[in-house]
Amino acid sequence: MKSKNSTTTPIRIVYDCSCTQYPNPSLNDCLETGPSLINDLVEILIQFRVNKIAFTSDIEKAFLNVQLVKHDRKYTKCLRLSDPMDTESDFVVYQFASVLFGSSSSPFIQNSVVKTHLDSEETPVADDIKQNIYVDNVISGINTVHDIQK
Template sequence: MTMHVQEEINLERFWKVESLGVEQKSVHQGYEEYTKQYQNTGISYENGKYIAKLPWKENHPFLPSNELISRRRTVSVVNRLRKEPELLQKYGEILSEQEKRGFIEKITDVKSSENTKVHYIHHHPVKKDSATTPIRIVYDCSCKSTRDSPTLNKCLMNTSPILNDLTAILLRFGYHVFAVSTDIEKAFLNIGLHPDDRDVTRFFWLSDPNNPDSLLQIYRFKSVLFGATCSPFILNATITKHLALHRCDDTENVFNKDYTSITYLPAYQTSLHQQQTTVPESIL
């Protein structure tokens, strides 16, 4: 009996591989309905910029402030970085640049209304093998004040965006001589965070970045931050909403192929290979 079950499993895997890229795509109805609802109620366009709300779980547990643990860990990060003054300076420069570009802001009045959620996020440096940017700042939205306390990420919807069909990408990839990969600079940070949700993204840093003994200053995000479990979904929903609102031939091509990475390039003559590369309409 065990052998028959194993044979059925192997046969099922075989047919899945055989039908890869051929079988009809399933409709992710639940995801699409939720995305449309979020786009209509959670994303707005104000003063030349998209503003997004955090997608909170219904009846999520009470979110603690995490102020004490965030303060302690920030002091620990400062003490660690003071041993490497160049990294401490670079850390401060990154935050100063983010403030200058409107991604974060200082909080002068720490008072908040009773209905306002307040939460502090821990952050720490991660070294990079780069001469220009030796470190990057990582924000920990999964930090717990106690073993049983909920985290910010646990209170937010973890809705992964639907990925593009890998088989179609690979097929189109093979029909061209060159492939181009692009990236949106600071994609998350270029989406504004709704004012009602900004106070759950508070964090501490030095009031004087050049003085590791200076008092801690409270900041908060004005943009969608890298580290929140819902950020990829917010980015995906914002891009698709923007494309849907500005329909044209180019956006139709993106919707029909890949909207997170455009792998289609027109056929052209290459001086290197001296050959025409044509993509069949069935693949497009």
């Protein structure tokens, strides 16, 4: 595991999709957020505390791992000045290949992708994850080492 202060720790950009310039709406103002698919954290923590052996897990770079199909990428553009020191320079247009980290719709998209994958599996592990996932973190446990094999 890399130290948080390490020079090799990757930087992830979080976009401020709530940024606005009056009277224009922000990107988040224009997005549908979808229903909440997040499990109740209190319920997860209570169940977690009942177990004798605890474990946690995290979906690494969860939002960045939700890829956009090529024909949808045209809707997720970012404009950048070709010369940041010259406000009159041309824009360079980038298209996102994954879910935008920082938009109000991203949690729904990420959670629906995870739910879809878990629903396609009929295993005790998938069922456990479905019940004990909070955004991109799994907080669960078992009572005996023998339970690991189930």
